[in-house]
Amino acid sequence: MTFLNSRLSFASLLMGLTVSAASAQTLPQPQTLPQPFGPAVPGVPSLSQSPPPSVVGKQVAVNTRAVFSETNEPIRSGLVWRVFEDRGDTSQPSIVARSNSPVPSFTLSPGNYIVHVTYGFASASKHISVQAGNLNERLVVSAGALKLKGAVGDTPIPASRVTFSVYVPEAQNSEGRLVIANAKPDEVIRLPEGTYHVVSTYGDANAIMRSDLKVETGKVTEATLNHRAATVTLKLVASEGGEAFAGTAFSVLTPGGDVIREAIGAFPSVTLAEGEYVLIARHEGKVYTKDFKVESGLDRDIEVLVTDNP
Numbered sequence: 001m002t003f004l005n006s007r008l009s010f011a012s013l014l015m016g017l018t019v020s021a022a023s024a025q026t027l028p029q030p031q032t033l034p035q036p037f038g039p040a041v042p043g044v045p046s047l048s049q050s051p052p053p054s055v056v057g058k059q060v061a062v063n064t065r066a067v068f069s070e071t072n073e074p075i076r077s078g079l080v081w082r083v084f085e086d087r088g089d090t091s092q093p094s095i096v097a098r099s100n101s102p103v104p105s106f107t108l109s110p111g112n113y114i115v116h117v118t119y120g121f122a123s124a125s126k127h128i129s130v131q132a133g134n135l136n137e138r139l140v141v142s143a144g145a146l147k148l149k150g151a152v153g154d155t156p157i158p159a160s161r162v163t164f165s166v167y168v169p170e171a172q173n174s175e176g177r178l179v180i181a182n183a184k185p186d187e188v189i190r191l192p193e194g195t196y197h198v199v200s201t202y203g204d205a206n207a208i209m210r211s212d213l214k215v216e217t218g219k220v221t222e223a224t225l226n227h228r229a230a231t232v233t234l235k236l237v238a239s240e241g242g243e244a245f246a247g248t249a250f251s252v253l254t255p256g257g258d259v260i261r262e263a264i265g266a267f268p269s270v271t272l273a274e275g276e277y278v279l280i281a282r283h284e285g286k287v288y289t290k291d292f293k294v295e296s297g298l299d300r301d302i303e304v305l306v307t308d309n310p
Contacts, residue, residue, distance in 0.1 A: 061134045062106045066117050066124065068218035069142040069193075076102050078119055078190055086112035086127060119143045120190020121179060144215040146189040149224040150200050153297045157202055157227065159185045161271070164225075167197040169212075175199075193217045200225035203271025205252070205261040228274040228296035235267045235303045236281040236288060245306075249282040267301075279304060 062083075066075045081104050084093035093114060097106045108130050115137060116125040122143030128135065150162035164183040167176030176197045183189055193215055200209045207229035215221055234252075235244040244266040252261045252270060255278060261270045274296045281288040281304045288309040292302050 058132070059107045059109060060130045060132060062108055062113075062115075062128070062130060062137060063103070063134065064106070064115060064117070064137045064139065065103045066119065066139045066141050068144075069140045070216075071218035073218050074102070075119060075141060078188070080118045082116045083108070084114040084116065086114050088112065115139065117141065120145070120188075122190060122192040142193045142217050143190060144193055144217050145220045146191060146196070146198070146213060146215060147186060147220050147222045148183065148189070148198065148200070149185045149222075150202055150209075150227060151224050152202075152227050152229060155297070157185075162200060162202050164189075165199045165201070166191070167199070169195065169197055188220065191215045198223070198225065200227065202227045202229055203231065205270050205272055207271045207273045229271055230274070230294050230297060231269055231271045231299045232292075232294060233267050233269045233301045234263065234279060234281070235301055236283055236306065237303050238306055240303060240305065245283050247283065251280040251282075253278045253280065 064081060066079055067073060068075060079100065079102055081097075081099045081101070082095055083097040083106050085096050087093060096108070096113070099106070110130050110132070112127070112129050114125055114127055117123060117139050119141050120143065122141055124139040124141045126137060126139055128137060146166065148164045150157035150164075162185060163181075164185075165181045166179045166183065166189060168179055169176045179191065179196070180189060195212060195214050198211050198213050200211075201207070202209075207227050209225045209227050211223065211225055213221055213223055234250045236248045236250075237244055246266040247264065248266065249264045250262065250268060251259060252272065253259055255276055257278075260272065260277065263270060272294045274294050276291070276293050279290045279292055279302060281290075286306075286309075288304045288306060290302070290304045290308070
C-alpha cells in the first residue's frame with residue numbers, strides 16, 4: 001500500500017513537471033517597449049526623430065518699382081512705399097514694411113499683402129499674393145508736378161516774399177478744395193494728373209495773382225505768376241525826407257474804406273497790388289491822412305506830412 005502511494009506520488013510529480021514545461025514553451029514573447037513619450041505622431045517630431053522640414057515657407061523677395069501711366073517712364077525720386085498685411089477683413093491693415101527708395105526690395109513671408117506707393121499727393125496700390133520665388137511688381141502712377149515762381153515784370157520775387165497755394169476746382173466752390181498751402185518758389189509739387197487753381201501771394205496784404213494750370217503725367221509744369229504790385233514804406237514826418245515819428249499806427253484802406261493792412265512803427269513796409277489807397281496815420285492822439293497810388297514795380301516811400309493835416 002505504501003509502495004503504491006509512493007509510485008502514485010512520483011507519477012503525479014512527473015506529470016506536474018511535464019505540464020509546467022509545456023506551459024513554459026507557450027508563454028508569449030515580450031512586446032517591444034513604447035517610445036519614452038508614446039508612439040510618434042505623424043508631422044510632430046519626437047525626441048528620437050530628426051525634425052521635419054519647417055512648415056513655415058521661406059522668405060520671398062518682392063522687388064517693386066513705379067512708372068508714370070502714359071509715358072511708362074520710371075519714377076526715380078519722391079516715392080514713399082508701404083507694405084500692408086492684407087487680412088481680408090474690415091480690420092485696419094498693419095504696416096509690415098516701408099521704404100523711400102525708388103526701387104525697393106521687400107523680404108516677406110508667404111501671404112497676402114497690399115503694396116502702396118505715394119508720389120507727393122498722387123498714389124497707387126496693388127494687392128499681391130506671396131508664395132515662393134522672387135516677385136517683380138510694377139505700380140502705375142498717374143501724376144506730374146508743378147514748379148512755380150513769382151515775378152514783378154522781369155524781376156523775380158525773392159523766395160522769402162512769395163508763397164503759393166494749390167486748389168482742386170470744385171463745382172460748388174469758386175476757389176476749390178485746398179491741396180497744399182504756402183508752397184515756396186521752385187518747390188516740386190507732385191500732384192495727380194489734372195487741372196489746378198493756383199493762388200500766388202506776394203507779401204502779406206492784397207498782392208495776389210491767380211492762374212489755372214494743368215498737370216500732365218510724367219511732366220513738370222513750370223509757371224511764373226506775374227504780379228502787378230509794389231512795396232511801399234509808410235512814414236509820418238514833419239517835412240519831406242525828414243525823420244519818421246516812432247510809434248505811429250498806420251492803416252491802409254481802399255477808397256471805399258476797406259482795411260487792407262495795419263502796422264505800427266516808424267517806417268513799416270507793405271506790399272500792395274497796383275491801385276489807389278488811403279493812408280491813415282495816428283500819433284499821440286492825432287490823426288493824419290493821405291491819398292496815394294501804387295504803380296507796379298515802383299517801390300517807394302509814402303510820407304504823410306503833419307503840416308499838411310489840420
